[in-house]
Amino acid sequence: MRDTLAMILAGGVGSRLNILVKERAKPAVPFGGIFRIIDFALSNVMNSGLNQVAVLTQYKPLSLMRHIGDGSAWDFVGRTRGVKILPPRTGEQDSDWYKGTADAVRQNMDFIEDRPSRDVLILSGDHIYFMDYQDMVRHHREVGAKVTVAMMTVPWEQTSQFGIGILDGVGRIVEWEEKPEQARSNLASMGIYVFDTVYLLEALRATKEVDFGHHIIPKAMADGELYGYIFNGYWRDVGTISSLWDANMDMIRNPAPLDAEGWGVVTNLEAEGLPYDRAPARILPGAVVKNSAISPGCVIAGHIENSVISPGVTVEKGATIKDSVIMHNTWVGSNAAVYRTVSDKAVRFGEGARVGMGDASVPNREFPKHLYAGLTLIGKTAEVPEDASVGTNCVVFPRTGRDLWPEDRRLADGDSLVGKA
Numbered sequence: 001m002r003d004t005l006a007m008i009l010a011g012g013v014g015s016r017l018n019i020l021v022k023e024r025a026k027p028a029v030p031f032g033g034i035f036r037i038i039d040f041a042l043s044n045v046m047n048s049g050l051n052q053v054a055v056l057t058q059y060k061p062l063s064l065m066r067h068i069g070d071g072s073a074w075d076f077v078g079r080t081r082g083v084k085i086l087p088p089r090t091g092e093q094d095s096d097w098y099k100g101t102a103d104a105v106r107q108n109m110d111f112i113e114d115r116p117s118r119d120v121l122i123l124s125g126d127h128i129y130f131m132d133y134q135d136m137v138r139h140h141r142e143v144g145a146k147v148t149v150a151m152m153t154v155p156w157e158q159t160s161q162f163g164i165g166i167l168d169g170v171g172r173i174v175e176w177e178e179k180p181e182q183a184r185s186n187l188a189s190m191g192i193y194v195f196d197t198v199y200l201l202e203a204l205r206a207t208k209e210v211d212f213g214h215h216i217i218p219k220a221m222a223d224g225e226l227y228g229y230i231f232n233g234y235w236r237d238v239g240t241i242s243s244l245w246d247a248n249m250d251m252i253r254n255p256a257p258l259d260a261e262g263w264g265v266v267t268n269l270e271a272e273g274l275p276y277d278r279a280p281a282r283i284l285p286g287a288v289v290k291n292s293a294i295s296p297g298c299v300i301a302g303h304i305e306n307s308v309i310s311p312g313v314t315v316e317k318g319a320t321i322k323d324s325v326i327m328h329n330t331w332v333g334s335n336a337a338v339y340r341t342v343s344d345k346a347v348r349f350g351e352g353a354r355v356g357m358g359d360a361s362v363p364n365r366e367f368p369k370h371l372y373a374g375l376t377l378i379g380k381t382a383e384v385p386e387d388a389s390v391g392t393n394c395v396v397f398p399r400t401g402r403d404l405w406p407e408d409r410r411l412a413d414g415d416s417l418v419g420k421a
Contacts, residue, residue, distance in 0.1 A: 001049040002080075004137055005117040005197070007108070008041050009101055010125030011058025011088070016240045018370045019379040019397055020344060025057065027125035028064040029244070030327050030345070032251050032260055033295040033310050035267045036067055037238060038125040042083075043265040045123070046074040048133035051081045052115055055125065056104045058088050066271055073268040086111060100210030109204060112197065120200050122193040122212070128247045129190075129235035130263040136229045137194055143171060146199040146225035149217065150192035152235060161237075162188035163213040165228055173226040178213050187228070189213065190235055199225065234258055242373045245342055248308045248325045252291055278311055286317065302332065316351075324356070333386065340392065343378040350386030350402075358391030362413035371395060371414075382419060385409050 014026025021029065027038035038055075045053050053076060057064055070076075071083030086108050088098050098104040105112075105122065112120060119137055131150070140148040151165060164183045166175040177183060193212060195203075203216055220226040234257050238244040250258035278297035283289055288303040295311040302319035312329040315321060319332045324341040332338060333351035341356040349355065360374030371377060371393040379398030384390060385405055391413035400419030411417055 001134055001137065002051055003116075003118040004050055004121055004133075004194075005112060005115055005119070006045050006050045006053040006121045006123060006133075007105060007112075008038070008045075008053060008055045008123045008125045009104055010038055010055050010064060011061070011098055011104060012126060013059045014126060014239060016370055017244065018241060018367055018377060019395060020241075020244075020342070020377070021060070022398055023060060023380065024063040025060050026239070028067055029238075030310060031128065031238070031244070032248055032258075033293050033308055034269075035260065035265065036064075037128065038064065038067070039265055039267045040128050040130070040260075041123050041125050042068070042074045043263070044129070044131050044133060046076070046266070047264050048131075050121070050133065051076075052084075052117075053082075054084045054086050054108065054111055056086045056098070056108065058098050058104075061085075061087065067268050069268055069271060073266055073270070084111065100214075101212045102204065102216050103210040105200070106204040109201060112201065117197050120195045120197050122195065124191040126238065127191070127235060128238050128258065130233060130265075131192070131231065131235075136192070136231075139229050140194040140227070143227050145194075145227035146196045146223070147217070147220040148194040148227045148229050149173065150190040150231050151187050151228045152190055152231045154186055154188040156183070156186050159183035159186050159188065163217065164188055167228050171227050171229075172224065173221050173228050176218050176221050176226075178218075187230075189217075190231060191237075193217075194229075241342060241370055241375055241377060245325060245375055249306070249323075251308060252293055252306065254291070284317075287315075302334075310345075319349075336384075340374055341376045341378060344380040344382075344398065346381045347378050348383045350384055350388060352387040353384045353390070354388070355384060355390040356392055356394075357389075358393075358413040360392050360413075362391075362393060364393045364395060364416060365414045366416045367395060379419065391415065 010027040014021045076083040164177045165173040166185045236247045281294045281298040284301040287300045290305040292304045292307045297312040299314045301317040302315040305322045307324045310328045315332045316334040318335040320337045326343045328345045330347045332349045336349045336353040339356035356376040363372035376394045378396045382396045382400040385402045388409040390411045395416040397419035
């Protein structure tokens with residue numbers, strides 16, 4: 001695999017994650033307690049034996065860049081190993097920013113040319129999955145493909161969200177539909193591609209088209225050079241609040257389909273302050289923890305059930321958290337109850353607050369396509385006052401202090417509360 005170059009596309013806005021991406025790129029969103037979303041792609045690259053990887057950033061990249069650092073957490077250091085952060089080649093106009101996935105790679109063709117390779121592996125930095133890329137590259141070479149697309153079977157009702165392919169008897173993709181309204185196949189692209197390096201560079205030079213799925217892949221199919229690689233493992237696109245919550249819950253289901261530790265997923269512990277200045281989690285007398293993941297630095301005196309708790313969270317006596325994802329350094333006051341909630345970092349839930357209880361059939365009025373499945377979303381450093389009542393499918397924006405709450409401290413189902421800019 002030394003002659004395969006990996007490029008991770010990590011510049012997307014990820015707008016369906018709503019306030020979780022107001023201040024960070026989607027791949028930098030915390031996941032599963034101690035991880036970030038991009039840790040899965042980076043760990044897959046590491047575990048597949050690739051030596052050179054580039055991370056293409058764009059939208060709010062600072063937290064992502066801090067997290068990746070020098071790449072040493074994933075052993076990307078040394079004379080022949082390394083990770084390179086590639087921002088857009090921005091000029092004076094906004095139009096100089098990446099216009100699509102293919103354009104992002106086109107703007108960095110010099111990086112590819114400076115590192116001789118046989119194949120280029122194009123990855124997305126915002127998926128949760130485990131894959132040995134060696135198998136895919138080996139398949140690509142054995143069939144003599146110029147382009148290979150990783151594909152998996154998805155439920156028919158989800159086909160409109162993906163590029164959909166139809167394969168012939170030898171695995172060549174002979175028909176391609178990008179996010180069709182009425183798909184004729186449910187074999188979906190995972191957004192993972194292997195390109196013959198020469199073919200990729202020629203394709204990017206020959207056209208100014210900007211997207212792999214809409215433009216480059218159909219051209220390769222027309223050339224008869226496009227093949228599929230069928231993947232049967234765990235994979236999730238965590239592009240929505242519901243899918244992010246579902247993937248977190250996959251870590252604690254029995255049996256758990258998502259086994260980050262077993263897959264060898266690693267994170268940059270120094271960037272997260274772990275484990276160097278985090279004490280082990282403390283479960284105090286009288287506390288109850290059922291079917292949950294509790295991270296280092298937590299102090300639990302209340303009741304935790306079916307939840308993923310990130311480092312530094314304090315849950316006071318009498319408080320209850322169920323079916324929730326609680327991120328770093330959050331405080332949950334005594335007798336508070338937090339149900340079916342995704343809470344960003346450093347949130348404060350006041351004593352006796354009731355969050356995430358209500359009519360799940362009422363979608364959020366401001367973001368009906370983001371929050372409609374009975375989840376409530378609390379932004380970074382927001383404060384939920386004592387005895388406040390927050391329904392379901394609600395959004396509390398980041399940095400919302402107690403002074404911004406209505407007098408009765410109540411948010412009805414589907415309400416949003418906007419904090420300070």
